[in-house]
Amino acid sequence: MLRFDGKVALVTGAGRGLGRAHALLLAARGAKVLVNDLGTGSAGGGADKSPAEAVVAEIRAAGGSAEVNSDSVVDGGRIVQAALDHFGRLDIVVNNAGFLRDVAFHKMSQEDWDRLYEVHLLGAFRIIHAAWPRFREQGYGRVVNTSSAAGIYGNFGQVNYGTFKLALHGMTQPLAVEGQAKNIHVNTIAPAADSRLTRTVMTAEQLAPMRAELVSPLVAWLCHEDCSENGGLFEVGGGYVTKLRWERSGGATLDLQGDNALETLAGSWDRITDFQVSEHPRSFGEAMTVFAKIMGSA
Numbered sequence: 384m385l386r387f388d389g390k391v392a393l394v395t396g397a398g399r400g401l402g403r404a405h406a407l408l409l410a411a412r413g414a415k416v417l418v419n420d421l422g423t424g425s426a427g428g429g430a431d432k433s434p435a436e437a438v439v440a441e442i443r444a445a446g447g448s449a450e451v452n453s454d455s456v457v458d459g460g461r462i463v464q465a466a467l468d469h470f471g472r473l474d475i476v477v478n479n480a481g482f483l484r485d486v487a488f489h490k491m492s493q494e495d496w497d498r499l500y501e502v503h504l505l506g507a508f509r510i511i512h513a514a515w516p517r518f519r520e521q522g523y524g525r526v527v528n529t530s531s532a533a534g535i536y537g538n539f540g541q542v543n544y545g546t547f548k549l550a551l552h553g554m555t556q557p558l559a560v561e562g563q564a565k566n567i568h569v570n571t572i573a574p575a576a577d578s579r580l581t582r583t584v585m586t587a588e589q590l591a592p593m594r595a596e597l598v599s600p601l602v603a604w605l606c607h608e609d610c611s612e613n614g615g616l617f618e619v620g621g622g623y624v625t626k627l628r629w630e631r632s633g634g635a636t637l638d639l640q641g642d643n644a645l646e647t648l649a650g651s652w653d654r655i656t657d658f659q660v661s662e663h664p665r666s667f668g669e670a671m672t673v674f675a676k677i678m679g680s681a
């Protein structure tokens with residue numbers, strides 16, 4: 384059985400939806416959990432301690448160990464300190480808190496942009512930044528960042544959301560490189576689940592097979608000490624779990640020095656964008672070998 388005895392987990396936005404499900408599973412498997420939730424409305428306004436308190440009560444009633452924290456993730460340092468004050472250590476961070484302010488780009492306000500930046504990217508950064516020195520000292524840490532298909536693929540009305548959701552994976556990848564030697568693993572998930580966020584665009588009936596609990600096993604596995612996965616991006620929902628990777632077309636190395644460079648490039652467009660032959664660079668180093676060859680240093 385995969386357990387988390389002796390481990391302390393911080394789950395943000397854990398008062399409802401996906402975060403609640405992650406907190407319940409980690410606690411059921413022995414982790415002590417700091418249940419963080421500001422208790423906002425679905426567009427980020429307001430504050431309410433009761434969802435986080437209810438989750439803590441649920442965990443305790445089941446025999447688990449949990450504490451409430453109601454700070455905004457923008458105050459990430461305080462939240463990490465609360466975990467240390469309550470439990471004396473921190474091993475796992477699940478950055479999950481979030482909300483939407485969907486609006487077509489030409490109607491988006493600076494406020495719509497700023498609030499989404501704060502909750503999704505700045506909040507996750509502040510929490511990881513505060514936890515990182517601990518993780519390094521103890522030679523152990525697990526982080527799961529919550530992205531979205533809206534960021535990976537692009538979706539109408541979600542320029543603010545999509546930007547910061549994909550930026551979270553932008554943060555995951557170099558953190559994974561920096562953390563590897565200290566046994567700190569950082570991964571990203573893009574979930575799909577029934578929650579008040581998705582209920583705004585789909586019915587309860589449509590969403591019935593997409594229970595939030597079906598996302599949590601992946602989160603818990605990525606947080607487990609036996610899991611060596613680091614820097615990965617996963618889509619998950621309704622029992623479907625899959626890993627994404629970068630694909631680079633075979634490409635073309637062209638003579639772009641003469642007056643006809645633009646025409647040479649345009650004439651090669653089919654070849655440049657043809658994925659019949661492709662590769663999947665797994666690291667910065669692997670990706671750079673093609674340029675090293677051009678520079679004659681490979």
Ligand SMILES: NC(=O)c1ccc[n+]([C@@H]2O[C@H](COP(=O)([O-])OP(=O)(O)OC[C@H]3O[C@@H](n4cnc5c(N)ncnc54)[C@H](O)[C@@H]3O)[C@@H](O)[C@H]2O)c1
Pocket residue numbers: 395396397398399400401402419420421422423424425427434454455456457479480481482502506529530531532573574575576577578579580581
């Ligand atoms: N549900 C989906 O299908 C789906 C898809 C893609 C991504 N996501 C992402 O998953 C995460 C969880 O979403 P959900 O669907 O469970 O939504 P939800 O609204 O049910 O839960 C989000 C929780 O985050 C809390 N929160 C909001 N701002 C906060 C802040 N500043 N500090 C602390 N807590 C805050 C809210 O109070 C809420 O309880 C979000 O980041 C969301 O963008 C969800």
